Amino acid sequence: MNPELASPSSSSDRRISVLARHLAGVEMDSKNDSISAFPTSGSDNNSVFSHVVRGPEDPILGVTVAYNKDPSPVKLNLGVGAYRTEEGKPLVLNVVRKAELLLVNDRSRVKEYLPITGLAEFNKLSAKLMFGANCPAIQENRVTTVQCLSGTGSLRVGAEFLAKHYLQRTIYIPQPTWGNHPKIFTLAGLSVKTYRYYDPATRGLNFQGLVEDLSSASSGAIVLLHACAHNPTGVDPTFQQWEQIRKLMRSKGLMPFFDSAYQGFASGNLDADAQPVRMFVADGGELLLAQSYAKNMGLYGERIGALSIVCKTADVAARVESQLKLVIRPMYSNPPIHGASIVAAILKNRDLYNEWTIELKAMADRIISMRQKLFEALRARGTPGDWSHIVKQIGMFTFTGLNSKQVSFMTKEYHIYMTSDGRISMAGLSSKTVPHLADAIHAAVKQVV
Ligand code: PLA
Numbered sequence: 001m002n003p004e005l006a007s008p009s010s011s012s013d014r015r016i017s018v019l020a021r022h023l024a025g026v027e028m029d030s031k032n033d034s035i036s037a038f039p040t041s042g043s044d045n046n047s048v049f050s051h052v053v054r055g056p057e058d059p060i061l062g063v064t065v066a067y068n069k070d071p072s073p074v075k076l077n078l079g080v081g082a083y084r085t086e087e088g089k090p091l092v093l094n095v096v097r098k099a100e101l102l103l104v105n106d107r108s109r110v111k112e113y114l115p116i117t118g119l120a121e122f123n124k125l126s127a128k129l130m131f132g133a134n135c136p137a138i139q140e141n142r143v144t145t146v147q148c149l150s151g152t153g154s155l156r157v158g159a160e161f162l163a164k165h166y167l168q169r170t171i172y173i174p175q176p177t178w179g180n181h182p183k184i185f186t187l188a189g190l191s192v193k194t195y196r197y198y199d200p201a202t203r204g205l206n207f208q209g210l211v212e213d214l215s216s217a218s219s220g221a222i223v224l225l226h227a228c229a230h231n232p233t234g235v236d237p238t239f240q241q242w243e244q245i246r247k248l249m250r251s252k253g254l255m256p257f258f259d260s261a262y263q264g265f266a267s268g269n270l271d272a273d274a275q276p277v278r279m280f281v282a283d284g285g286e287l288l289l290a291q292s293y294a295k296n297m298g299l300y301g302e303r304i305g306a307l308s309i310v311c312k313t314a315d316v317a318a319r320v321e322s323q324l325k326l327v328i329r330p331m332y333s334n335p336p337i338h339g340a341s342i343v344a345a346i347l348k349n350r351d352l353y354n355e356w357t358i359e360l361k362a363m364a365d366r367i368i369s370m371r372q373k374l375f376e377a378l379r380a381r382g383t384p385g386d387w388s389h390i391v392k393q394i395g396m397f398t399f400t401g402l403n404s405k406q407v408s409f410m411t412k413e414y415h416i417y418m419t420s421d422g423r424i425s426m427a428g429l430s431s432k433t434v435p436h437l438a439d440a441i442h443a444a445v446k447q448v449v
Helices: 011-024 061-069 094-105 120-131 150-165 181-187 207-215 239-251 270-282 314-332 338-348 350-381 404-414 434-447
Strands: 143-149 170-175 191-196 222-226 255-260 287-292 304-310 397-399 423-425
Touching: 094 338, 094 350, 120 143, 120 270, 120 287, 120 304, 120 338, 143 150, 143 314, 150 181, 150 255, 150 287, 150 304, 150 314, 170 181, 170 207, 181 191, 191 207, 207 239, 239 270, 255 270, 270 287, 304 314, 304 338, 338 350, 350 434, 404 434
Parallel strands: 170 191, 170 222, 222 255, 255 287
Antiparallel strands: 143 304, 287 304, 397 423
8 A cells, every 4th residue: 555545644645545445445443543532522621623723715615705705895706607697696597497396386296315326317318418319329328327416426426436447547637627626536536647738828728738648648547528618728629629639539548537517608509519528429439427517507506417427338338337326325325306307307398498508508698798898898908918818718717817916916906706826707797897807907917927
């Protein structure tokens, strides 16, 4: 065993150590566990947790915590990727309200446990949404789909399955990527490496770096790919580049693990945004896919998503599913029913589905119009620098290129909250708040180096 794992120094080391022992089938020796030396009775004031140090806030969700504490009336939260209306309010889609009414009025509905794998109808419809109605892999029953706790839960279940059953424990993630990726994969027992993705000089894709790094990855390694609307950069490969990535990965036997948190948010079209994933399914090879309905149906707090594993045969898919159940059962037993029922009600009804696509397109279009407005506002102020990346980048976020000092300045002086890497959630912006943001960026660029 890795000596670091034998004497864990931080909480994450400790969890990895527990997991490593679990995977190795070794029982924890409670006598060696220092915590058990302290009394738990109420008779003295020594807490068995007195050694616990305060953990840091999450780099993304912690921005909202700081925002909530700020009493300023002009404060603006552009941290977490959560859609807001022009009035700055959270949006519940009309189609979601309709689906919920249908569910509430259906007296035959009960609150029994779902199966470990979730709502079967939801799983089928989710696979179809991403892979397409006529996908041969679905028709041949080569896809197993399990309902999970949104995108995060789907990534975690997929990663734990891979750590237990896949020939390689190394996963390559793009540099940069969503901040939770390395933590999810490490705690699941995978070893995380990065591949070059973003070029700060061009504010575009470092395609050559990406190709070089995937070419030198060890054969069979897992590669995390953002299906569309890459977070945080807003930079996606072109279809031609996707095709090159696909060929390279298949030739080296690399395992694609797609993270699809923004289907429909990139182009406003669900099928267009699914194209990269469909290219990989069409070649007959295997892959994993984590899907989230948080953003595209606005179901953030319902925690609804799915993990699909596309296999070579129906027989393998069935056995893979049986092992996914063994991952899920001790983790949370089975998933919640409400979000899955909403999604299924929308996806299976042609009218509701069409209504959803219209509302989704409206959200994507509003974000695109915010890009244009912010770009024009900076141009009008003569803000130094080339800000064309604001209109070129795709999806929920603009990766501004502002440094952490400039971000702190904007928070302190303008009450604008965003992640310290300079990422702005364009979905949190409105016509009314664009001038305030543009003023803040202008001042930050002029006054802070
Ligand atoms: N994958 C990517 C690439 C994401 O950006 C996010 C969410 C998820 C997965 C997970 O979403 P889910 O579990 O809610 O389905 N990223 C957000 C929120 C929007 C967050 O950090 O949790 C973000 O602000 O980056």
